[in-house]
Amino acid sequence: MKIGTKGRLATVTALGTIVLLAATIWWAFTEVEDADRQRRKTAEIARGLNDLRLVTFEYILYRTDRAHLQEREVAGRVDRLLATHPFSDSEPNEILADLRERIAETQQIFGELMAKPPDYASSADIGGGAMRRFEAQASRKLLVLQQESLVDALRLADFSTQRISQAQRRVVWVFLVGLLLIASATAGAAWLIHVSVLAPVRRLEQATREVASGNWNFKLDIGGNDEIGDMSRNFDAMTSTLRASFAQIERSNQELAALNKEIEAFSYSVSHDLRAPLRSMDGFSLALLEDFGDQLDEQGRDYLNRIRAASQRMGRLIDELLGLSRVTRTELSIRSVDLSAIARDIAASLNQQQPERAVTWEIEEGLTVDADKSLMQIAMQNLLENAWKFTGKTPNPTIRVGRTHGSAQPACFVADNGVGFDMTYADRLFGAFQRLHHETEFAGTGIGLAIVQRIIRRHEGRIWAEARPGQGATFFFSFREHDDERRQQGDPPG
Amino acid sequence: MSDDNKVILLVEDNPDDVELTLRAFKRSHLMNPIAVARDGVEALDFVFARNEHAHRASQSLPTLVILDLKLPRLDGLGVLKAIRAEERTRFLPVVILTSSKEEQDLISGYTLGANSYVRKPVDFAEFIEAAKVLGIYWLMINQVPPERSNP
Numbered sequence: 001m002k003i004g005t006k007g008r009l010a011t012v013t014a015l016g017t018i019v020l021l022a023a024t025i026w027w028a029f030t031e032v033e034d035a036d037r038q039r040r041k042t043a044e045i046a047r048g049l050n051d052l053r054l055v056t057f058e059y060i061l062y063r064t065d066r067a068h069l070q071e072r073e074v075a076g077r078v079d080r081l082l083a084t085h086p087f088s089d090s091e092p093n094e095i096l097a098d099l100r101e102r103i104a105e106t107q108q109i110f111g112e113l114m115a116k117p118p119d120y121a122s123s124a125d126i127g128g129g130a131m132r133r134f135e136a137q138a139s140r141k142l143l144v145l146q147q148e149s150l151v152d153a154l155r156l157a158d159f160s161t162q163r164i165s166q167a168q169r170r171v172v173w174v175f176l177v178g179l180l181l182i183a184s185a186t187a188g189a190a191w192l193i194h195v196s197v198l199a200p201v202r203r204l205e206q207a208t209r210e211v212a213s214g215n216w217n218f219k220l221d222i223g224g225n226d227e228i229g230d231m232s233r234n235f236d237a238m239t240s241t242l243r244a245s246f247a248q249i250e251r252s253n254q255e256l257a258a259l260n261k262e263i264e265a266f267s268y269s270v271s272h273d274l275r276a277p278l279r280s281m282d283g284f285s286l287a288l289l290e291d292f293g294d295q296l297d298e299q300g301r302d303y304l305n306r307i308r309a310a311s312q313r314m315g316r317l318i319d320e321l322l323g324l325s326r327v328t329r330t331e332l333s334i335r336s337v338d339l340s341a342i343a344r345d346i347a348a349s350l351n352q353q354q355p356e357r358a359v360t361w362e363i364e365e366g367l368t369v370d371a372d373k374s375l376m377q378i379a380m381q382n383l384l385e386n387a388w389k390f391t392g393k394t395p396n397p398t399i400r401v402g403r404t405h406g407s408a409q410p411a412c413f414v415a416d417n418g419v420g421f422d423m424t425y426a427d428r429l430f431g432a433f434q435r436l437h438h439e440t441e442f443a444g445t446g447i448g449l450a451i452v453q454r455i456i457r458r459h460e461g462r463i464w465a466e467a468r469p470g471q472g473a474t475f476f477f478s479f480r481e482h483d484d485e486r487r488q489q490g491d492p493p494g
Numbered sequence: 495m496s497d498d499n500k501v502i503l504l505v506e507d508n509p510d511d512v513e514l515t516l517r518a519f520k521r522s523h524l525m526n527p528i529a530v531a532r533d534g535v536e537a538l539d540f541v542f543a544r545n546e547h548a549h550r551a552s553q554s555l556p557t558l559v560i561l562d563l564k565l566p567r568l569d570g571l572g573v574l575k576a577i578r579a580e581e582r583t584r585f586l587p588v589v590i591l592t593s594s595k596e597e598q599d600l601i602s603g604y605t606l607g608a609n610s611y612v613r614k615p616v617d618f619a620e621f622i623e624a625a626k627v628l629g630i631y632w633l634m635i636n637q638v639p640p641e642r643s644n645p
Contacts, residue, residue: 272564272593275616279593280510283618287517308617315616319595326597 003196003226010189017181024174031167038087039160045099046153048078053146056110060139068114075107092159099152106145109138200228207235216243260329267325274318282311313445320447323378324432327454332372334459339367339412342377343401346384359391364402367412369479371459379455382448383414383475389442390418390473404476411478420467429465452477500526500633503556505537505573506591507565514618515560515591515625522626526633529556534568537561538576541583555586558632561608563592563599571602578607585639587632 051074059067082100087093113135200222210218216239222232285304293301340363347361369376384399391397400415421429421436428434430453435446456463456477467473502519506512512530519528531537541559543550559577563570570590577583589610590603603611612628615621 268594268596271596275593275614276508276511278616279514279614279618279621282616283510283514283517283621286618287514312617 001226003192003228006192006196006226007189010185010192013185014182017178017185021175021178024171024178028167028171032164035160035163035167038092038163039157041081041084042153042156042160045078045081046150046157048074048081049146049150049153052078052106053143053150056106056142056146059110060113060142071110075103075110078103087156087159089159092156095152095156095159099149099156102145102149102152106142106149109142109145113138113142196224196226196228200232204231204235207239211239211242216246263325264329267322267329270318271322275315278311278315278318282308282315285311317445317447320445320451321432324447324451324454327375327378327451327458330372330375332375332458334370335373336368337371337373337376339369339376339380340365340401342380343367343384343414346381347399350384350388354388357388357392357397359388360396360398362398362400362402364400367401367403369412371479372455375455375458379452379477380414382452386448386475387414387416387418387473389444390420390437391416392418392442394418394472409478411476413474413476415472415474417472420469420471420473422469423467426465426467430463501556502526502528502633503531503537503540503559504528505531505534505559505561505565505570507532507562511562511614514621518618518622518625519629521622522629524625524629524633526557526629533566534570534573537565537573538568541577541586542580555583557587557638559586559588560591560628561588563590563594563603571606574603574606574608587636587638589628589632591628 052071055067055070055074058064059071082096082103087096203220203222207218207220218239220232220235220239222229224232285307288296289301289304296304343361343363347359347363351357351359384401387399391399394417396417398417400413402413402415404411404413419437419442425436429436430449432450433446434450435444452475453463456479459479461477461479463475463477465473465475502524504512504515506515516528516530519526529540531540537559539545540547540550541555543553561570561573565573568576570592574588574590577586577588587609588607589612590599590608591612591614592599593614595613600611610628610632612624615624
């Protein structure tokens with residue numbers, strides 16, 4: 001049964017009981033009212049009978065006309081009272097019937113008494129003795145009958161009183177039963193709430209805690225076909241779905257790990273085995289040139305040199321591809337990295353490699369980011385080497401490293417005043433092996449910016465470029481928002 | 495027998511690389527005799543004078559071992575481990591000469607006690623230069639502890 005149904009049932013029971021109690025009160029009220037009315041009526045009858053007895057006495061004692069008239073009047077009143085039927089029970093009605101009969105009888109006897117003229121009683125003839133005896137007998141009978149009637153009237157009054165107390169007793173019982181019903185309904189509802197709501201909710205709470213702490217195998221398993229049962233089944237379905245997807249993720253992770261291992265093995269093999277034949281090609285070409293160079297003509301030697309150049313170029317390509325894959329595989333170790341220091345070191349080494357070039361370096365101080373130091377070293381190396389390379393044919397070459405100070409997201413940049421490029425092709429800029437210049441113009445494999453982009457992306461950052469042909473290029477990169485915030489908070493004010 | 499005292503052991507399975515390494519040493523005017531082992535097991539046989547190299551028991555250890563990492567049977571790291579485990583060869587100079595510049599190889603090599611780690615360049619001219627530097631350093635400049643005789 002649904003909890004809602006149970007709740008409705010409990011409510012209906014309580015309301016029904018209350019209605020029952022109200023009805024009982026109403027019934028008791030009418031019952032008491034009715035009995036009271038009866039009692040008043042019987043009291044009236046009793047009063048009438050009493051009056052009747054008094055006037056009868058008066059008449060018997062004094063035989064006055066006034067008494068006679070009074071008797072007629074009182075008798076008429078009593079008759080009218082007796083003519084009504086205020087009782088529904090049989091017993092008081094029987095008594096009432098007896099009363100009517102007896103009154104009729106007394107009326108008859110009274111009538112017989114009345115038949116004698118009033119002065120007859122005072123005459124003193126011989127037959128008067130018998131007459132007096134008859135009168136005395138009739139009077140006694142009359143009084144006895146009237147006395148009985150009075151007793152009956154009092155019995156009737158008793159009936160009404162009894163009815164009132166009965167009604168009271170019944171009200172008390174009904175109230176007791178009603179209160180018991182309400183109490184048991186309340187207790188039942190409380191028990192129901194405990195058993196079918198609170199206890200399962202407590203279990204559910206425990207279950208959510210278990211699942212939250214990673215115990216995916218926890219089963220709620222609350223039976224029943226109420227709402228909580230439904231919820232329990234849904235919960236179990238949810239955890240089993242979660243378990244399934246978790247297992248799926250676990251499997252995918254394992255597959256990924258296996259794949260990663262495979263890539264690693266592949267890279268290792270590439271690094272080791274693909275380079276060996278290149279070494280042979282280059283080495284034996286050089287050996288040929290050295291040992292048999294004089295037997296070859298210019299073209300033959302040129303061909304051998306081309307073989308060597310190609311081998312060496314492929315060696316570089318392999319190395320850079322490995323570098324690209326290493327950038328993806330390396331685990332990040334995020335620390336505060338001083339980009340200014342890295343840039344200065346790279347600038348110094350480039351100056352040393354080509355001392356004949358006079359490049360102006362403008363490196364802003366205090367460029368720190370939270371990043372992986374070795375990867376940022378690789379990124380800066382690539383960016384600065386590019387800038388160095390593409391300013392090779394520019395008079396007064398300048399390379400700037402700094403940070404934008406606009407209101408927008410702060411970004412670091414590497415800018416040069418070299419050959420630049422057409423922004424139309426900017427989308428190809430960061431693809432592996434993509435070049436925007438001929439290799440004869442500027443040497444390179446076209447992997448450098450792909451590596452830089454991967455490094456920035458691994459830091460959940462963004463890299464973009466702005467350039468114009470002949471006016472240089474600027475590469476911007478920014479890291480995750482919260483890093484920037486932290487950096488800004490770390491900055492001294494002003 | 496002065497030549498025997500200065501023998502270099504080259505552990506290399508690729509015949510091209512053997513040829514080129516020998517040529518590089520020759521081009522850099524290294525006169526030491528060079529013994530070649532084609533795999534790890536043969537290298538250890540040579541060092542410890544076992545099996546087909548048993549006749550070397552009376553001779554001194556090679557003065558330098560040039561070790562490739564990727565070898566048939568026992569690999570270079572296994573050879574290095576065995577050499578370092580033996581009291582007599584604990585200080586034998588071992589230079590790893592390999593194609594790999596994978597971080598894991600570098601770390602394992604140095605962890606197991608390699609004296610040096612050199613990557614074979616593709617450019618043969620660079621290789622000759624490297625061989626020359628290696629020879630000068632390990633055979634002339636570097637001082638080795640006196641060899642302990644077998645108990």
